[in-house]
Amino acid sequence: MSLHSSLSAGAVLSRRQWLVAVALVVLALNLRPALAAIGPLLQSIQSDLALSFSTASLLTSLPVLAMGLLSFVGFRLAQPLGVERTVAASILLLAVGTAMRFWVPGAGWMIFTAVLAGISIAMIQTLVPAIIKARFATRAPLIMGFYVTAIMAGAAIAAISTPLLATQLSWRESLGHWVWLALFALIVWVCWVSRYQEQPAHQGTMHQGTMHQETAAGPGLSHWRNPRSWQLAVFFALGTSCYVSVLAWLAPYAQELGYSSKQAGLLLGFLTACEVVAGILFPWWASRRNDKRAVIAVLCLLQLIGFSALALIPHTALLLWIGLIGLGIGGIFPLAMIITMDHIESPLQAGRLTAFVQGVGYLIAALAPWAAGVLRDYLQSFTLAWFLLASTSLIALWLGMKFSALSYRRHYPSDAVEVAG
Numbered sequence: 001m002s003l004h005s006s007l008s009a010g011a012v013l014s015r016r017q018w019l020v021a022v023a024l025v026v027l028a029l030n031l032r033p034a035l036a037a038i039g040p041l042l043q044s045i046q047s048d049l050a051l052s053f054s055t056a057s058l059l060t061s062l063p064v065l066a067m068g069l070l071s072f073v074g075f076r077l078a079q080p081l082g083v084e085r086t087v088a089a090s091i092l093l094l095a096v097g098t099a100m101r102f103w104v105p106g107a108g109w110m111i112f113t114a115v116l117a118g119i120s121i122a123m124i125q126t127l128v129p130a131i132i133k134a135r136f137a138t139r140a141p142l143i144m145g146f147y148v149t150a151i152m153a154g155a156a157i158a159a160i161s162t163p164l165l166a167t168q169l170s171w172r173e174s175l176g177h178w179v180w181l182a183l184f185a186l187i188v189w190v191c192w193v194s195r196y197q198e199q200p201a202h203q204g205t206m207h208q209g210t211m212h213q214e215t216a217a218g219p220g221l222s223h224w225r226n227p228r229s230w231q232l233a234v235f236f237a238l239g240t241s242c243y244v245s246v247l248a249w250l251a252p253y254a255q256e257l258g259y260s261s262k263q264a265g266l267l268l269g270f271l272t273a274c275e276v277v278a279g280i281l282f283p284w285w286a287s288r289r290n291d292k293r294a295v296i297a298v299l300c301l302l303q304l305i306g307f308s309a310l311a312l313i314p315h316t317a318l319l320l321w322i323g324l325i326g327l328g329i330g331g332i333f334p335l336a337m338i339i340t341m342d343h344i345e346s347p348l349q350a351g352r353l354t355a356f357v358q359g360v361g362y363l364i365a366a367l368a369p370w371a372a373g374v375l376r377d378y379l380q381s382f383t384l385a386w387f388l389l390a391s392t393s394l395i396a397l398w399l400g401m402k403f404s405a406l407s408y409r410r411h412y413p414s415d416a417v418e419v420a421g
Contacts, residue, residue: 013139019192020135021143024128026185027091028150031124033158033178034098034117035060035244036272039251040163040265044171049107053252057373058111060248063118064240065366070119071359074126075352083127084194091189094120095182102176125358130351133341141287141338148334149279155247156272163265223356228411231399232340232353236361238396239332241368242303242389246271246325248369253382257314267322274326275333282331283338292339296400299335300393303328307390311383332396336361343408353412 013021038045038059046056070077078086097116104110128147136143158178165174223229250271251264259267282299286292306324314321340357344350372385 013136017135021146023185023188023192024132024143024147025150026188027087027124027128028147029154029157030091030094030178030182030185031121031151032155032247033162033181034094034114034121035063036155036158036247036268037162037175037178039248039268040159040261041166041171041174042252043255043261044166045110048171049110051107053373053376054370055107055373057248057370059114060244061366061368061370062111063114063121064244064362064369066115066118067122067125068359068362068364068366070122071126071355071362074123074355075130077123078127083131084189087124087127087131088186088189088194090120090123091182091186094124095179095186098182099176099179102172104172122362126355127351129337129341129354130348133350134348140341141283144337144341145279145283145334148283148337149276152272152275152279152330152333156269156276159251159265159272160269163262166261223353226411228343228407229353229356230360231402232336232343233357233360234364235396235399235403236336236340236357237364238392238399239329239336240361240365241392242307242325243329243333244365245368245372245385245389246329249372249376249382249385250322254318256382257318267318270319271322271326272330274323275330278327278330279334283334286335286338290405292335292405293401293403295331295335296403297397299328299331300397300400301328303332303393303396304390307386307393311386311390328393339403342405344412 042056045051075083081089094117097113097120100109100113100116104113129144132143132147133140162174165177169177247268251261251268254264254267255261278299282295286295289295302324306321306326306328309317309321310325336357337354340354341350344353368389371388372382375385376382
């Protein structure tokens with residue numbers, strides 16, 4: 001029985017699939033500490049390196065920009081090594097960039113480490129959805145949910161533990177010690193995933209040799225001309241803009257409200273913990289519905305209330321507003337990926353669509369933390385930035401109402417999809 005048919009019949013995951021799933025979770029834990037660890041320590045970094053808020057925003061904006069740019073060429077760059085070995089090389093690059101923070105001498109080098117982290121994260125995030133679709137077939141949405149939840153869990157762990165480390169270590173050492181998690185992920189990935197090659201595919205699954213041969217095509221020109229591809233990309237961009245903005249600025253904002261760096265880190269950790277809960281709860285709810293628009297509406301409403309209250313009445317119930325934002329962001333991020341993958345059956349073509357959505361989405365989202373930093377420098381306040389993020393929830397709601405299940409095949413007919421790109 002083929003992998004696809006056995007999964008469709010409801011069979012449990014095989015031992016090898018469990019190993020791959022665990023490796024994906026360990027890998028995902030590494031995809032946010034390079035960004036999430038910055039916020040709680042930003043005051044120390046700014047004081048030591050003389051960074052303005054707009055310059056400090058580059059520590060988040062440039063990695064997100066790299067995520068966008070490399071999403072378009074990630075499949076092509078993966079061709080010489082193959083998809084899974086390229087992921088291994090990317091983990092190694094992430095470890096190098098993280099280790100450099102032990103000795104970073106100035107602002108330029110600090111920004112360079114952020115760019116290295118962004119490049120490695122971009123390659124991983126571009127390639128992993130295609131791996132998940134190929135390895136797990138009908139279980140792909142479930143595994144994608146675990147993967148995205150682990151990404152947010154990594155952010156929570158980094159936000160909470162990095163300021164605690166900083167009570168005993170310098171900010172450089174507190175940031176650099178995340179290299180050990182990256183090296184652990186590299187060992188797990190090499191031992192459990194990249195050395196294994198799938199057997200030839202049957203009934204719609206895609207083995208690794210096929211991925212290796214066909215990845216050069218990238219996301220495909222058809223997506224640039226497809227209105228639905230752009231709608232999905234903008235929807236992803238709006239949710240990601242909220243995510244990277246709070247990742248960059250919530251902790252500094254909390255410190256401006258009078259919280260210590262440790263307390264600010266705990267608040268960011270609470271937000272990301274809410275994202276983890278949402279990353280489990282809302283994909284589960286969405287999996288029980290063919291039409292996921294009601295789930296989208298709830299998530300957008302949570303974000304709208306949370307960001308509006310954060311701007312207007314932060315002192316009244318700060319934990320509540322942060323919790324609402326965390327639930328909204330945490331649900332939209334995986335839901336955007338799940339809806340994108342649901343649009344197309346073919347693993348390779350779904351990977352190309354996901355690459356396009358992430359590429360455009362991250363390019364747009366990279367502007368958000370930078371714009372918030374510029375507004376903070378000029379207005380001496382984050383209030384307008386929070387209002388702008390609240391407004392993105394209304395736009396996301398309008399877009400989300402277009403994503404009926406019946407519209408999937410209308411925008412991506414299966415015969416046209418296979419030829420596209």
